[in-house]
Amino acid sequence: MTTLTQLASWQALEKHSTTVPHMRELFKQQPQRFSQMSTKACGLFLDYSKNRASTETLSLLFDLAKESKIEEKVRAMFAGDVINNTEQRAVLHTALRAPKDKVIKVDGVNIVTEVHQTLDKMEKFVYSVTSGEWKGFTGKTITDVVSIGIGGSFLGPKIVSQALRPYWSGQLNCHFVANVDGTAITEKLKGLNAETTLFVMSSKSFGTQETLTNTLSAKEWFLTQGAMQSDVAKHFVAVSSNVTKATDFGIDASNIFPMWDWVGGRYSLWSAIGLPIALLVGMDNFRALLAGAHDMDNHFANTPLEQNMPVIMGLFSLWYGNFFNAQSHVVLTYDHYLRGLPAYFQQLDMESNGKSVTLNGSDVKYTTGPVIWGGEGTNGQHAYHQLLHQGTALIPADFIMPLNSHNPLGEHHVQLASNCFGQTQALMQGRTFDEALAEVRNASLSDNEKQLIAQHKVMPGNKPSNTLLMDKLTPTTLGALIALYEHRTFVQGAIWQINSFDQWGVELGKLLGDKVLKRLTDSTETEDLDTSSNGLINLFKQQKI
Template sequence: MTTLTQLSTWQQLQQQRTSYDKFSLRASFTADPGRAARMSIKAAQLKLDFSKNLLTDDTLTTLCQLAREAGLEPLRDAMFNGEAINNTEGRAVLHTALRNSQRSHIETETGSNVVPEISATLAKMKQFVADVHQGVLTGYSNKAFTDIIAIGIGGSFLGPKVATEALRPYAQAGIKLHFVANVDGTSLAEKLKRIDPETTLVVMSSKSFSTQETITNTQSARDHFIANGVPIEAIGDHFVAISSNVAAAVEFGMKAENVFPMWDWVGGRYSLWSAIGLPIALAVGFDHFEQLLRGAEAMDKHFCEAPLEQNMPAIMGLLSLWYSNFFGTQSQVLLSYDHYLRGLPAYVQQLDMESNGKSVDKEGNPIEYHTGPVIWGGEGTNGQHAYHQLLHQGTGIIPADFILPLQSHNPIAGHHNMLAANCFGQTQALMQGKTLAEARAELAGQGLAEEELERLARHKVMPGNRPSNTLLMDKLTPFTLGSLIALYEHRTFVQGALWGINSFDQWGVELGKALGNGVLAEIEAKTQPNQLDESTNLLVAALRQGHI
């Protein structure tokens, strides 16, 4: 079997990499007035400007050849066609089917057509949301719901939370949404302080109905509701579930008709498009949830049909590989210049790092190259007064994605122009930097002694040549949010496909869960803790004592 590093295009990229020691982005823009227009892509109501990357046309061509040689396109098609590309779990990967509106037949590896069940679930969600919003579904006292508590963990929590934050301008009047994920009792307690159980609906998400954090939070919420006047026989009026374990949900007290399905062919971090997105639909209305699906579907269509050289997810994934494997970068930063998108870096962090944080390939062989960069970031312009210093003058290269809607939902005075100017100015500063001569000239008019001028000038030098992408949209809408999230899903897929890893399992997460259960048993045992390693035994003993 030929490994990635044995491909001829990999060898070509290694040779091309040496020329970048003298490559200048600033000089490239000066010499090539058409660079920005040529290195831009429009798709699914997004625009990607990738011209501020350490990239020539020749290298872009070679990267696309690498993708073809590594079999990216057939693997992409296999995913969309329902083949079991999640080979360690023997499952199809069909989150894209959840937002499909064109195909009437998409089969899993077992030959089952998933489209009718998806359509039925969407119809059920639509009716449920309408009934809540119109007061048809109420609590035990026939009062309309005013608050929703969404309980989940991982993708069952983060996707809906980020989406509802982003779509705050589309919020349904009269409904307040609260998320609980952490098993820390404080998280749940603070939410319960804000609501009246009589007018609150709880939506819990757990495929097995046994996820430790989720079931614990849900049970404690039920206890609180009962203690505050909700009759135990009316729990089904206040609690619904997204789960494949209908029996456990009914035993808990929920109504079977209020259990929404989850499927094995949808991973948690790809699940907001499914019934896991019910809190999104409740928060912003089902019509806006449908627009979220349509935006993602538009990006799916682009990913499947556009040639790699003009394929937005492919280009972004290839650039990530280029920097990780040929420049030795260890992380990538996402900078959202929109307050409503402040949660996106955390969402992509889970999406990318849980998918591609792997050290063996799909056959279980050790990988000899770097995978899975650390994803981090935050909200502009806050970061400019914090970690942007590292981006501009740190010793390492950190590729950056800048994300900006061109229109604001809240156009106060000149705020948005100032925000955009900071966004564009940061990409320009990262690209061109500041030379020693420019630093000297900047200080020359301050009347400094020559020695002091020279000393300070060196501190003001910025190397430039720091790569960035700029992602633009006209406005942050349900459609453009769906497109944006799907873009990062597919970018993650491209990286994993090229690295030859399975991006759709998460055994590291599973190990932590299993060991945590063992530790919990020790914590709750009556005997002296001695079943674990010495350090953990001492930590358990300290917890039992309640002091250090």
């Protein structure tokens, strides 16, 4: 494998990165820049004109993608090749949204058939609950769902359910639990009625520590509310591969939904992991979510690199991280329903590309995944946007906004849009000293004071951003948006020559946590670890009430 930094396109980009003019100048040089540097796909519109990029920059970035054999790697993923080389697995979250007539084989089995069998099973289950056919142990219908998971089994369903709040049927409320902190499950159970509550436990092994602990506590609560062990099957279902453990727990085998090794947790919301979503918005809307993602899959797989939305976004992120030392990337959602999306993209990107070893096991010699963070506009404008505009760090930004609101109240949405577009303009152009001085020219200040204030009002600009728009936030456009970021993440990892689909850093924390747990629960003083860990463990034991 040729080292990335040895590629001719990489070396050309290194030289070129010092020659790109300020974006103010780029817009002067390129009057048609907006139309030339924007694209549409799958109900989304991407304006990438406010990037530190000339036509030469784009050409070199696409050369890097080609020299890195992106198109070949994309085909390998969609074909089900074993691209997760450390776990010897295919990577086929795209198969979860493939149409029924598609054939994708893993070990000789057409997995699309299994996927649609599971979707049909989900549909029957969702109908039985939402229609009132499903009854609790006292004969009452279900009113509340408690979804218990961790990582992708928690965050994806929670964020998507939150984003699709306008599409909730109104028949159910849903409560999400992930944290093993006892306060989390305790607070969720307050006010719930065991007779009308359904628990959805999501764990491939049915043994994930946090998820199992929360589920056992939920079961204990359930049994203290007048239910019996035989009633568990009416109030607990599972998304798991471990049928034996689930049935031993008391779950009916017919209410266990499958998970597959070829889907990583952070890519799993499209599967039965998305059962809480389907319960809230109905299977028609859940299938529309899948359809939107499938549209983006087709776009990613079949569109030339120069018009390919995930490729463009992935290349720009790499451009800033590797050639301008950008250590983080901010996602700013100008829609209240999308307020949780930055956290979802954070997990997607950082768990995938937070790697320091290449596919062949050698140390990475360049920056890989950035810190992903963000929040809801316009709230952030009165907080961390100060750092974006005048801080010393370069932080590329993505602005996401629907053109039409689900709640068109007075002038609210037009003000929201004005803030969104105004922020991208301000980041791009900044404010020069002369412009700042002109603003205070008529103020009742001395010349020295005017000079000082003007200096503090200078903003360098040239801060890059993408703007993603959609006509309206729907299940279809949301599916396309999430799939866009999935593929954007893949593009970067493929170029960086890393495995974006394992997570050994997560596994190490779990392993050591299990060992510490054993020491925390025995009665002897711990002395066999490092002095800090020994001290913390012994202090916990001494102070535990």
